Amino acid sequence: MKQKFDIIESSCIPLPLENVDTDQIIPARFLKATTKDEKFFGDNLFCDWRYNPDGSPKDFVMNDPSYSGCILVAGRNFGSGSSREHAAWAIAGAGFKVVISSFFADIHKNNELNNFVLPVTVSEGFLAELFASIDADHGTRVRVDVPNQTVTNLATGSSEHFELNAYKKYCLMNALDDIDYLLGTKDRIEEYENSRRI
Amino acid sequence: MNTLFDKIWDSHVVNRIEDGPVQLYIDRLYCHEVTSPQAFDGLRERGIKCLRPEKIFCMPDHNTPTHDQDKPIEDPVGRKQVDALTRNTAEFGLTHFPMMDRRNGIIHVVGPERGLSLPGMTIVCGDSHTSTHGAVGAVAFGIGTSEVEMVMASQCILQQKPKSMRISIEGKLGKGVTAKDVALYIMKMITTSGGTGYFIEYAGQVIRDMSMEGRMTLCNLSIEMGARGGFIAPDETTFNYLKGREYAPKGEEWDRAVEYWKTLRSGDDAVFDREITYRGEDIEPMITYGTNPGMGMAITGSIPEGCPQKALDYMGFEEGQKLLGHKVDYVFLGACTNGRIEDFRAFASIARGRHKAENVTAWLVPGSWMVKQQIEDEGLDKVLAEAGFEIRQPGCSACLAMNDDKIPAGKYSVSTSNRNFEGRQGPGSRTMLASPLTAAAAAVTGVVTDPRTLMD
DSSP, rough: OOOOOEEEEEEEEEOOOOOBBBBHHHGGGTTSSSSSSSSHHHHTTTTHHBTTTSOBBBBBBGGGGGGSSSSSEEEEBBTTTTOOHHHHHHHHHTOOEEEEEBBBBBHHHHHHTTOOOOEEEOOOHHHHHHHHHHHHTTTOOEETTTTEEEEEETTTOEEEEEOOOOOHHHHHHHHHOOHHHHHHHHHHHHHHHHOOOO | OOHHHHHHHTTTEEEOOTTSOEEOOOOOEEEOSSHHHHHHHHHHHTTTSOOOOGGGEEOOOOOOSSOOSSSSSSSHHHHHHHHHHHHHHHHHHHHOOOOOOOOBOHHHHHHHHHHHHHOEEEEEEEGGGGGGGGGGGGGEEOOOOOHHHHHHHHHHEEOOOHHHHHEEEEEEOTTTTHHHHHHHHHHHHHHTEEEEEEEEESSSSHHSOOOHHHHHHHHHHGGGGGGEEOOOOOEEEEEEEETTTTTTTOHHHHHHHHHHHTOOOOOOOOOSEEEEEEEEGGGEEEESSSSTTEEETTTTTTTOOTOOOOHHHTTTTTTBBOOOOOOOOOEEEEHHHHHHHHHHHHHHHHHOOOOOOOEEEEEESBBBBBHHHHHHTTTHHHHHHHTOOOOOOOOOGGGOOSSSOOTTTTTTEEOOSSSOOOOTTTTTTTEOOOOHHHHHHHHHSSSSOOOOGGGG
16 A cells, blocks of 8 residues: 555566456456455456456466566556446555556546556557567566656666656655645635635 | 536636646535445544535445345345445435435436536546436546545545547437437447547537436446546536426525526637537447447447457457347346436337347346336336336346346346446356347347337
């Protein structure tokens, strides 16, 4: 959960599929929990791609020991569909700190940020090259430099700047969340309420 | 600039954070049992209460069974989640419409029908289909559980302002073409990520002619286009729908409200970041063949080239295949997309004088107790019973199969819900999304059928 972000360097888990929706990230039957048990959600991340109904492992990247790391690399439009934050809890619970894609669905992107998982949006070219690097060498490492907002494929040296607004960057680097901020604005909220016409 | 979205959004800005999001005031927070328990836990951990409990309305809908709701939920895990909402709403002093309460139902059906969702409001809920409430002319969008906690704690949320898009549908819709088909058509054209980063304003003659129920169906599906939300400027249709509803303003307050609501429209000089126009005449009844709602086509069409093989393998379809005449095992009428009275009228118009096909299991699930009551008041339950259909009790049901209503692996369902994702309606289920008319046509023939062939 709350953790300070600085420079992250890790090998990656590749998921070269587009439009991975939150129903795939965590199917609805796992949404019945009433607590934020990250281990439970993490264990069931991508459950129907990862396990057969009897619980035996399927041929899926997370079951391949040649892949490891805290960076998930996914195809474009990652996290579309349901707003379930359980998807972000599952990603965090499985030990991921960064998700790299060329395009994120809006709600899921916010959910990742609110759970101290950093969504890094890269160009299609950078993503394609990264998938190729990982394919050639499963141990390919990536460096995500939050202070400088750069992401680097250490196999090829390719590097890109990524977007992160100054406020969120400050929150991530100092392990602060939005509620900490909002609770400090009560006077402004009341002032706004008193000023409304309707 | 000067769009209706700008007007509503900007009038709710409490504070702008430099090089960051804005702090947006929220008029209405809806909570259901699935995405709220961890937010309540968060408040307890911080030792705080809800800042404006009177602006928060809660009800269970995802886990509720669609039969015997007067008895305890059989699934102990689902029951625990529903019970947690009861306990949490009591502890935090929030309005709660529990199971069996006459006001209970799917949160996105209940909000507008109780007059809780009103023009000009900002509305959020831990549910992506919150976009539905945009139909009344509100800025409504789905949020995550951390954001639910933010709103509970401060009645505010931190958000980046989305861009504006206007989608105009001009002309007229043909026979058998509904709001659902319009939405599936837009998704086919712009894909499920075409709206990402945008809020959509729907406009044009087809939208002006659309009923409130139809508008809710269309706005509901904005999220499936990737947009945070979609809305429609309020007009006489909106005011007529809202007047007299339980929580809508009354008397002089109503008159004042309508006067204000009439100002809620995009200026003639409004500039949108993106504008698209389609013709109603180009839209046919639609059906999906793949595993996201953008993979749709005219019901008379063939599966186009370029559909990902993974999706075709999952669905058991082939490129170039026609779906007309394809066997159907299940039909699901309901969900926040198509669980309103107009949807049941449409379904009954096809079912009247016909009979359910033997090979089809049909689940007809009203969106709320109020809709169920309307069905009975209009005698539609009898028409449907004569045709071999049973009306179940309200809830989200087979849309996401969190209760017992699961489509078995490998079975084909024509569903009026919103998502055909892998496993959405149960592990291995194969969903074809369509309108209530097309669902009814499939239910009475047992195969995918063009509803126009069954209409007078």
